[in-house]
Amino acid sequence: MCKQLKRGVLYSTSFQSTEQIREPEPMTSNETPLTIAEAVQQAAAFLQDADIRESRREAGSIMAHTLRCDRTFLITHGDEDITPANFARFKGYVERRAAHEPPQYITGSQEFYGLDFEVTPDVLIPRPETELLVETALDLLKGIQSPLICDVGTGSGCIIIALLHELSAARATGTDISSAALQVAARNAVRHHVRERLALVVSDCFTALDMTKAKFNIIVSNPPYIAEASIAGLQREVRGFEPHVALTPGIDGLRIIRRLLNEAPGLLTAGGCLVFEIGFDQHEAVRGLIDPQVWMLLDICQDLQSIPRTVALKRRF
Numbered sequence: 001m002c003k004q005l006k007r008g009v010l011y012s013t014s015f016q017s018t019e020q021i022r023e024p025e026p027m028t029s030n031e032t033p034l035t036i037a038e039a040v041q042q043a044a045a046f047l048q049d050a051d052i053r054e055s056r057r058e059a060g061s062i063m064a065h066t067l068r069c070d071r072t073f074l075i076t077h078g079d080e081d082i083t084p085a086n087f088a089r090f091k092g093y094v095e096r097r098a099a100h101e102p103p104q105y106i107t108g109s110q111e112f113y114g115l116d117f118e119v120t121p122d123v124l125i126p127r128p129e130t131e132l133l134v135e136t137a138l139d140l141l142k143g144i145q146s147p148l149i150c151d152v153g154t155g156s157g158c159i160i161i162a163l164l165h166e167l168s169a170a171r172a173t174g175t176d177i178s179s180a181a182l183q184v185a186a187r188n189a190v191r192h193h194v195r196e197r198l199a200l201v202v203s204d205c206f207t208a209l210d211m212t213k214a215k216f217n218i219i220v221s222n223p224p225y226i227a228e229a230s231i232a233g234l235q236r237e238v239r240g241f242e243p244h245v246a247l248t249p250g251i252d253g254l255r256i257i258r259r260l261l262n263e264a265p266g267l268l269t270a271g272g273c274l275v276f277e278i279g280f281d282q283h284e285a286v287r288g289l290i291d292p293q294v295w296m297l298l299d300i301c302q303d304l305q306s307i308p309r310t311v312a313l314k315r316r317f
């Protein structure tokens, strides 16, 4: 049976795949308005039909975003009618989520290291495991008065902005091959009051930096590390919506990591560190790429799921 919100249209997915969505039926104007709770309930059923897990929670979050309120408000005001304008916005968001767009692109934000970051489809959505990279870098920078930091593949700016937020005397350069991503990073840097201490440079890894001048205490990176062939196996939310350039460096998932290992020594101070994130199955291959004449392997830290995730190296000379 076709599921639809009374005022408006959420179309059925019961008899067809989510890729083949039926044309919406026209909105009707003479029906009883929905309450907030009823709209959430119907949206939850619609999302469930579209194979969205935790559909009830998601429908509630989308309503909270629509009404710019918290979830407690939804409970205490559930029996109030939703206005036509809010209903139209809610329906639009729910339909986007039913097409498996990540909720963070719908709400435009993601929390990372206790800070709220703007995210758009131009940037990777910051992941909780990347907070380990921030922790590791902070440990390595202990005792350095005014550290200079470089972040390769800045994206939303989550790593470098979290570091600058923690270290009030630090200065940093963030590079990214995507100028659209750096515009998001710039807005996030303003939001978190670190813009004056952050230079943002469109660059293919280090190419646009002056290798003779730039000497960093630490280089951090969460590079694209998924082999192109593995993209098809990722969740719809990831493969269909996150920027391809943020996910994969091409056929060889280790391409940027190899470049970091080869090029970073020329930009580090003596004894400077390189810290980068790797894929769940890459630690053995990465160990094999580390030249022991150049690098001292400090650690490969495991994330909360016990996956070797963050490689920490120190330049030997």
Ligand SMILES: C[S@@+](CC[C@H](N)C(=O)[O-])C[C@H]1O[C@@H](n2cnc3c(N)ncnc32)[C@H](O)[C@@H]1O
Binding pocket: 123, 124, 125, 126, 127, 130, 152, 153, 154, 155, 156, 157, 158, 159, 175, 176, 177, 178, 181, 203, 204, 205, 222, 223, 224, 225, 245, 246, 247, 256
């Ligand atoms: C995995 S995302 C990481 C984004 C962000 N640092 C984070 O942790 O959420 C990788 C980023 O590297 C950028 N990138 C891809 N290839 C690059 C290259 N050759 N040089 C510089 N940045 C690159 C992408 O545009 C993307 O923003």
